[in-house]
Amino acid sequence: MQKRTETKEALGRKYPESVVLVTTRAPDGRPNVMAVGWVSLASETPAMFVLGIDDSARTYALIRKTREFVVAFPSERMAKETLFAGTHSGRDTNKFAATGLAMSAGAKVRAPLLSDAVANFECRLAAVTKPGDCPLVVGKVVAAHVHAARSLKRLYTLGKGYRLGGVRPAVKPAGGKRRR
Amino acid sequence: MQKRTETKEALGRKYPESVVLVTTRAPDGRPNVMAVGWVSLASETPAMFVLGIDDSARTYALIRKTREFVVAFPSERMAKETLFAGTHSGRDTNKFAATGLAMSAGAKVRAPLLSDAVANFECRLAAVTKPGDCPLVVGKVVAAHVHAARSLKRLYTLGKGYRLGGVRPAVKPAGGKRRR
Numbered sequence: 001m002q003k004r005t006e007t008k009e010a011l012g013r014k015y016p017e018s019v020v021l022v023t024t025r026a027p028d029g030r031p032n033v034m035a036v037g038w039v040s041l042a043s044e045t046p047a048m049f050v051l052g053i054d055d056s057a058r059t060y061a062l063i064r065k066t067r068e069f070v071v072a073f074p075s076e077r078m079a080k081e082t083l084f085a086g087t088h089s090g091r092d093t094n095k096f097a098a099t100g101l102a103m104s105a106g107a108k109v110r111a112p113l114l115s116d117a118v119a120n121f122e123c124r125l126a127a128v129t130k131p132g133d134c135p136l137v138v139g140k141v142v143a144a145h146v147h148a149a150r151s152l153k154r155l156y157t158l159g160k161g162y163r164l165g166g167v168r169p170a171v172k173p174a175g176g177k178r179r180r
Numbered sequence: 181m182q183k184r185t186e187t188k189e190a191l192g193r194k195y196p197e198s199v200v201l202v203t204t205r206a207p208d209g210r211p212n213v214m215a216v217g218w219v220s221l222a223s224e225t226p227a228m229f230v231l232g233i234d235d236s237a238r239t240y241a242l243i244r245k246t247r248e249f250v251v252a253f254p255s256e257r258m259a260k261e262t263l264f265a266g267t268h269s270g271r272d273t274n275k276f277a278a279t280g281l282a283m284s285a286g287a288k289v290r291a292p293l294l295s296d297a298v299a300n301f302e303c304r305l306a307a308v309t310k311p312g313d314c315p316l317v318v319g320k321v322v323a324a325h326v327h328a329a330r331s332l333k334r335l336y337t338l339g340k341g342y343r344l345g346g347v348r349p350a351v352k353p354a355g356g357k358r359r360r
Contacts, residue, residue: 145182
């Protein structure tokens with residue numbers, strides 16, 4: 001049974017929502033990182049991601065300038081660093097220094113990989129559109145990397161107020177059929 | 181520690197991934213529904229979704245024609261219906277008849293709401309782009325609805341091969357600190 005409500009309230013039912021970290025590197029060499037919750041695949045061949053990145057973000061300016069970035073899946077052990085990256089601006093803060101996030105060099109782009117992430121995707125800028133109040137940045141994957149530990153799991157936003165954590169498949173109650 | 185790999189292999193680490201059902205209604209009145217795993221918010225004010233919808237899908241043709249659709253968050257009880265919707269084409273199958281999915285009337289668009297979904301978002305087509313091999317359909321939310329049962333949870337794709345199910349926050353082992 002559906003009842004009509006405000007869009008914002010209905011969107012409160014979206015969690016858990018996946019979160020990624022996006023790294024960039026300024027022409028002067030300084031790296032930056034931000035957290036992005038609006039993300040989806042956008043193409044299979046070639047693989048592409050679409051990301052909602054606020055146009056006031058330093059990450060947005062760096063992507064427009066360098067046309068490169070890395071999309072990383074933070075692991076559930078990176079909740080603290082992801083929260084920091086998502087709530088501070090690279091304009092005033094060196095977020096790598098502040099969080100201690102470990103980085104390593106990519107194969108194709110200058111933006112850094114996150115060493116402890118589940119996976120990293122090096123991207124070249126393919127398109128930017130702005131259908132609403134947020135630019136949609138599309139990146140074409142030009143190289144991919146995974147963490148050697150296959151058991152590492154992605155991080156999610158679990159609810160409002162930047163609650164971050166891992167998730168596990170829901171187990172049906174013993175006896176099989178789930179009650180309504 | 182990162183090791184370089186094929187993009188496809190690295191994308192295998194993306195799960196769980198949220199899934200939505202997209203409903204449409206043909207000019208002759210017949211409703212259709214498909215499952216979409218490539219979905220993200222695209223704007224806050226107004227609220228918009230961006231969806232990757234294959235251009236061979238009947239849903240894509242109906243969205244282009246009617247410029248309306250509904251994005252529904254299936255509940256974890258709707259795994260069977262979502263799997264069916266995601267693996268059959270509306271060109272040959274009446275997916276509502278085949279699945280028994282319950283529908284109800286929206287407030288602003290002719291595409292149906294899914295009565296048992298966690299939430300429904302009535303959308304009007306705002307933009308279509310095609311940066312890679314898949315159209316990105318952007319819909320502006322014009323009305324929203326939620327299920328009366330607040331405890332109802334969203335459905336996710338848990339892994340390759342269309343494994344669908346619910347998720348729960350991971351609980352840290354007793355004692356607090358998680359082992360590496």
